[in-house]
Amino acid sequence: DIDALEKEFQERIDAEKKIEPKDWMPEAYRRTLIRQISQHAHSEVVGQLPEGNWITRAPSLRRKAILLAKVQDEAGHGLYLYSAAETLGSSREQMIDDLHAGKAKYSSIFNYPTLSWADVPAIGWLVDGAAIVNQVALCRTSYGPYSRAMIRVCKEESFHARQGFEGMLALARGNEAQKKMCQDAINRYWWPALMMFGPSDAESPNSAQSMKWKIKRFSNDELRQKFVDQTVPQIEYLGMEVPDPDCKWNEERGHYDIGEMPWEEFFAVIKGHGPCNHERLQARQKAHDEGNWVREAALAYQKKQADKKQS
Numbered sequence: 001d002i003d004a005l006e007k008e009f010q011e012r013i014d015a016e017k018k019i020e021p022k023d024w025m026p027e028a029y030r031r032t033l034i035r036q037i038s039q040h041a042h043s044e045v046v047g048q049l050p051e052g053n054w055i056t057r058a059p060s061l062r063r064k065a066i067l068l069a070k071v072q073d074e075a076g077h078g079l080y081l082y083s084a085a086e087t088l089g090s091s092r093e094q095m096i097d098d099l100h101a102g103k104a105k106y107s108s109i110f111n112y113p114t115l116s117w118a119d120v121p122a123i124g125w126l127v128d129g130a131a132i133v134n135q136v137a138l139c140r141t142s143y144g145p146y147s148r149a150m151i152r153v154c155k156e157e158s159f160h161a162r163q164g165f166e167g168m169l170a171l172a173r174g175n176e177a178q179k180k181m182c183q184d185a186i187n188r189y190w191w192p193a194l195m196m197f198g199p200s201d202a203e204s205p206n207s208a209q210s211m212k213w214k215i216k217r218f219s220n221d222e223l224r225q226k227f228v229d230q231t232v233p234q235i236e237y238l239g240m241e242v243p244d245p246d247c248k249w250n251e252e253r254g255h256y257d258i259g260e261m262p263w264e265e266f267f268a269v270i271k272g273h274g275p276c277n278h279e280r281l282q283a284r285q286k287a288h289d290e291g292n293w294v295r296e297a298a299l300a301y302q303k304k305q306a307d308k309k310q311s
């Protein structure tokens with residue numbers, strides 16, 4: 001019966017055994033994973049857009065080659081994650097339709113514009129940096145295909161974060177205008193990067209169950225704190241300022257304190273009212289429509305091969 005199955009399932013989780021696609025799992029576990037992994041996949045795919053905007057305007061051949069490779073990596077992560085979600089019985093078409101219909105979420109961070117070149121290294125350093133903190137924890141998530149995907153994705157994200165920091169360092173050591181661009185990008189991306197970790201633990205409806213199932217290994221606030229603690233010294237190393245007057249080292253806690261998070265902005269962005277939500281979805285829909293002939297050609301080719309085999 002279902003109670004015995006659920007008990008056995010939880011025992012496997014508690015014993016740190018991975019759950020694999022053909023194993024029995026509670027429907028709610030399957031649904032939670034499809035939600036989280038597809039949201040993650042959509043984020044990788046939509047996440048190409050803000051940086052992709054700068055490929056044609058990169059300041060040197062070297063920067064352009066790095067940026068092209070980085071953006072392509074994100075596309076690869078998206079495909080990898082859609083495959084992981086498909087092992088749970090969700091179809092790729094359905095997931096993509098839900099994204100285009102505005103039913104599926106993707107990370108809030110990709111709804112902000114990239115206004116200057118400095119935003120490109122700032123994203124590599126701050127956004128990929130935050131993604132790594134979250135994804136290193138997910139390498140130990142209880143669902144096998146997701147955890148294995150995260151191991152590979154983290155290796156590539158580390159390269160992204162390093163190239164981002166190196167790009168910021170070049171600006172921070174540059175002329176006055178470059179320093180200003182660098183600080184301005186930090187000012188605009190600091191809070192949105194902290195929002196990537198999700199609502200505070202008290203406001204996070206999915207956390208308790210996801211922690212019990214070991215889908216999540218650390219809470220939203222724990223990971224946010226980890227990111228703040230590792231990033232503030234990097235901002236200081238750049239000779240830049242943390243755009244939060246309340247950000248101070250707390251000797252007693254052994255962590256940095258931060259000011260009040262802009263939660264109103266966060267909830268507005270995830271409800272679709274961020275600065276670029278509309279533009280991002282339109283760009284995705286357009287790319288999907290323009291790629292229709294590729295899908296049709298692939299299907300026609302598949303049919304031709306099958307017909308050949310039969311005759």
Ligand code: FAQ
Nearest residue numbers: 040043044047074106107108131195196198204205206207
């Ligand atoms: N944005 O109850 P919780 C990348 C939603 S990295 C939008 O706390 P949960 C790399 C949440 O889904 C970015 N929505 O939820 C890259 C839930 O939705 P529901 C992608 C958010 O799942 C870099 C509701 O709010 N990384 O792409 C956000 O337990 C550069 C309530 O929240 C991942 O997706 C948000 N920031 O914890 C690519 C990591 N936060 O139930 C290109 C995997 C929360 O109402 C360029 N995901 N929501 O439908 C996770 O670890 C978790 O899903 C959390 C949220 C921690 C994001």
